[in-house]
Amino acid sequence: MIGYQLTAYGPPASHTIATLPDIVVGPGQVLIRNEAIGLNFPDALMVQGKYQKRPEPPFVPGRDCAGTVIAVGEGVTGFKIGDPVVAQVFSGAFAEQVAAPVERVFHRPSGVSAIDAAGAATVFNTAFVAVSIRANVKAGDRVVVTGAAGGVGAAAVQLAANLGAHVVGIVSSEEKAELVRCCGAERALVIAVRDEEALKDVFKNEVRRAWSDDRGADVIIDTVGGAMFQAGLRGLGFAGKLVIVGFASGDIPAAKANYLLYNNLTVMGAPLDIHFDEALDRMRDGAAWWLGLLAQGKAQANVTAVLPFERLMQGLQDILDRKVAGKLVVQTGAVV
Ligand SMILES: NC(=O)c1ccc[n+]([C@@H]2O[C@H](COP(=O)([O-])OP(=O)(O)OC[C@H]3O[C@@H](n4cnc5c(N)ncnc54)[C@H](OP(=O)(O)O)[C@@H]3O)[C@@H](O)[C@H]2O)c1
Structure with missing residues (x-):
């Protein structure tokens, strides 16, 4: 062969x-x-x-x-x-x-x-670990997926949408936005900025208000890491969960524990391979x-x-x- x-x-x-x-x-x-x-x-x-x-x-x-x-x-x-x-x-x-x-x-x-x-x-096995095993997404949850037109991102959008969640996908171009809408996202936000402070503003002002109030997301599935992860924390509402899938940006971020404490947040990993051994x-x-x-x-x-x-x-x-x-x-x- x-x-x-x-x-x-x-x-x-x-x-x-x-x-x-x-x-x-x-x-x-x-x-x-x-x-x-x-x-x-x-x-x-x-x-x-x-x-x-x-x-x-x-x-x-x-x-x-x-x-x-x-x-x-x-x-x-x-x-x-x-x-x-x-x-x-x-x-x-x-x-x-x-x-x-x-x-x-x-x-x-x-x-x-x-x-x-x-x-x-x-991509679907990984999305399943992130969406179902780790985040335990349920009907009605507000879910944001970063890198939403990527392999894992698009799978996560589809699994969350099939569970009845309200899904918003973050992408970098209108072409990718179209793909994410076809996957069942209620909205696809095209965010071109990559600078951390600008991204944080976008998440505070746009992403957490994507559902017409200021409650924020229940779950963020992050495939990008770096500045997107830091900004993602600003998009979460009360008891929000940020699920780390990967670091497509190449930048492994660090979460400030005080930010998680004061905002009542959970950050969790979603590693695929270990779930074949443990679950x-x-x-x-x-x-x-x-x-x-x-x-x-x-x-x-x-x-x-x-x-x-x-x-x-x-x-x-x-x-x-x-x-x-x-x-x-x-x-x-x-x-x-
Ligand atoms: N947890 C696990 O066990 C597991 C399993 C599989 C994959 N992963 C990881 O998950 C991440 C996503 O995997 P994937 O297969 O979905 O990748 P992919 O298909 O290449 O998608 C990654 C997405 O990330 C976005 N992105 C933002 N900044 C980027 C950059 N600097 N370089 C490349 N992409 C960038 C891109 O979307 P925009 O252009 O719209 O920003 C792209 O669509 C990777 O880090 C991968 O290693 C983890």
């Missing part, structure tokens, strides 16, 4: 396709023939060695894939050869085959293509929920481009260059 095997960390353009040995499925694993591979911001960090975990090369990176089961390892129940599946692994997806731990594999309902499922896996049943329920929403047309994977395998690394560079609205998916061609 072919795949991208990292021999050293470096920019996306430094990684090339290699011929790799076929995978022998191990105990507890499901061997998948990939039909589609989803690209994510963390993949772009991983190949550069900038992700929080740095496996020792050589290894095949890649988190999201979908295809068909071609073998099951010892001890695996619930999957058989021929099943359509989607998987969200820690690494290994950037190849024609992937051996996924069974707990990271989900049945793909009919009506959900491999392309949509691969485009949705990490697997909830993750399985969550995946069944969002896959069901996709199957029923109540949520969209927002795949905006499908690339050939040889353009996978260019896709990661486009994500880093902030050229992408929605999701990029790679279709695997000739499968060995």
